[in-house]
Amino acid sequence: MQIDQDGNMELSAEENQMLMDKLDIAPQDYDDPPVEIESVGVEESVATFKASNTRTGKSVTLEFELAGDED
Numbered sequence: 001m002q003i004d005q006d007g008n009m010e011l012s013a014e015e016n017q018m019l020m021d022k023l024d025i026a027p028q029d030y031d032d033p034p035v036e037i038e039s040v041g042v043e044e045s046v047a048t049f050k051a052s053n054t055r056t057g058k059s060v061t062l063e064f065e066l067a068g069d070e071d
Contacts, residue, residue: 001064009037009049022060023053042066 002010011019019025025033034055040048045066052059 001062019051019060019062023051023058024056025053037062 001012001015004010019035020030020033023033023035025035034053035051036054037049037051040050040061042048047064047066049062049064050059051062
């Protein structure tokens, strides 16, 4: 996972598929998935997010280690 210059989350194809599977998103909804992602916080170089399926209410917690600044 990376955050772009505008602050948008960018998931790799594998991370995106894992998220769709965990939230039970149907393949026909992949183009416009009913997913909301919110930042929970950052603690000890780990960023935590909550992803929710807005149709079912099912949610999962995502944790990512922070990488150093790349110049």
